[in-house]
Amino acid sequence: MATSPSEHPRRPATPGTPGPQGRSARSARPSPYVDLSRADWSRPRDRSASPLSAEQVERLRGLGDVIDLTEVRDVYLPLCDLLRLHIDAARQLRARVGGFLGGPQPPTPFVVGIAGSVAVGKSTVARLLRALLAQGPEGYRVALVPTDGFLLPNAELERRGLMRRKGFPESYDRRALTRFVAEVKSGRPEVSAPVYSHLVYDIVPGERETVERPDILILEGLNVLQQPPPGRVGVADYFDFSVYVDARVGDIESWYLERFLALRATAFQDPLSYFRKYAEISQEAALDFARNIWREVNGPNLVDNIAPTRGRASLVLRKGPDHTVQGLRLRKL
Ligand SMILES: Nc1ncnc2c1ncn2[C@@H]1O[C@H](COP(=O)(O)OP(=O)(O)O)[C@@H](O)[C@H]1O
Numbered sequence: 356m357a358t359s360p361s362e363h364p365r366r367p368a369t370p371g372t373p374g375p376q377g378r379s380a381r382s383a384r385p386s387p388y389v390d391l392s393r394a395d396w397s398r399p400r401d402r403s404a405s406p407l408s409a410e411q412v413e414r415l416r417g418l419g420d421v422i423d424l425t426e427v428r429d430v431y432l433p434l435c436d437l438l439r440l441h442i443d444a445a446r447q448l449r450a451r452v453g454g455f456l457g458g459p460q461p462p463t464p465f466v467v468g469i470a471g472s473v474a475v476g477k478s479t480v481a482r483l484l485r486a487l488l489a490q491g492p493e494g495y496r497v498a499l500v501p502t503d504g505f506l507l508p509n510a511e512l513e514r515r516g517l518m519r520r521k522g523f524p525e526s527y528d529r530r531a532l533t534r535f536v537a538e539v540k541s542g543r544p545e546v547s548a549p550v551y552s553h554l555v556y557d558i559v560p561g562e563r564e565t566v567e568r569p570d571i572l573i574l575e576g577l578n579v580l581q582q583p584p585p586g587r588v589g590v591a592d593y594f595d596f597s598v599y600v601d602a603r604v605g606d607i608e609s610w611y612l613e614r615f616l617a618l619r620a621t622a623f624q625d626p627l628s629y630f631r632k633y634a635e636i637s638q639e640a641a642l643d644f645a646r647n648i649w650r651e652v653n654g655p656n657l658v659d660n661i662a663p664t665r666g667r668a669s670l671v672l673r674k675g676p677d678h679t680v681q682g683l684r685l686r687k688l
């Protein structure tokens with residue numbers, strides 16, 4: 356059984372139990388991160404109210420996730436407030452750099468990366484941030500793009516012998532992904548990305564999603580914090596802020612398996628579903644199949660490729676077994 360990345364002795368400590376000043380016992384050694392308990396992070400300050408109702412939050416929630424208004428208030432509203440600080444600071448810095456260069460600098464979209472394992476709940480976090488930021492007082496125009504659109508189509512993955520490596524770095528068109536983010540960041544009026552369908556488990560031929568110079572771009576995917584090959588620029592080089600959604604490997608595996616079973620009763624029933632046959636076999640046989648995908652694909656990808664990028668994130672959200680955020684780790688400035 357693979358060890359949790361958080362339990363790995365050589366990797367940086369995850370949020371620990373905080374002391375009186377919000378400092379964890381483990382952070383006695385100098386660290387480039389501030390460890391915060393949920394209570395420290397959600398401590399009442401001069402905070403904006405949720406622009407979302409309980410029903411709206413429910414609609415944004417992914418299958419198996421448990422995000423509710425308490426989670427929004429304690430975790431995601433403070434995160435939006437922190438993002439606003441960064442966005443304002445970037446605007447002020449741009450104005451000063453404009454003064455330094457002798458002419459105003461055009462604004463560029465503020466790019467937020469969201470990384471983490473398959474089934475950790477990245478897409479719920481990304482959808483929630485988009486809604487909270489878009490419906491906040493600034494009325495930001497927010498675009499959300501999942502990186503799965505940049506996976507190679509199944510036909511190409513099969514040709515390269517990579518069908519059992521979907522989600523691994525080599526299964527993406529990384530150049531196209533980096534070019535996409537570079538073009539958004541360059542201020543181009545319209546940039547488009549290919550679209551992936553979880554239902555058919557493949558790229559949708561001819562379909563593209565267009566991003567039109569948003570104030571904020573949220574880029575969500577397994578591999579967004581990965582280092583580029585030597586000498587190349589990677590997507591993370593364009594990030595203004597990044598979030599890694601973290602949890603114990605064993606918990607994420609359980610969520611993956613539970614979700615697989617829940618999908619049997621929902622999405623897999625669709626005649627177009629790639630996984631249609633797993634709705635028809637016994638629950639035990641379906642579970643065996645899902646365990647196998649976890650053991651051979653998603654688990655190793657998490658341990659070998661995704662968890663090692665956690666230390667590059669601006670903020671780590673550490674989820675407990677019930678999906679709620681228990682602690683956070685913020686990179687010092
Ligand atoms: N086989 C599938 N069929 C339909 N929807 C799926 C399937 N697998 C995953 N999904 C949905 O796709 C979204 C992204 O899932 P995933 O990439 O595992 O990331 P995460 O769970 O971190 O958001 C989730 O909302 C999930 O419910």
Ligand SMILES: CC(C)(COP(=O)(O)O)[C@@H](O)C(=O)NCCC(=O)O
Binds near residue numbers: 522575576578652653
């Ligand atoms: C499509 C994914 C690679 C996620 O891609 P991402 O949006 O993170 O770029 C993943 O959901 C997936 O399908 N993994 C392959 C193994 C599996 O079927 O679970």
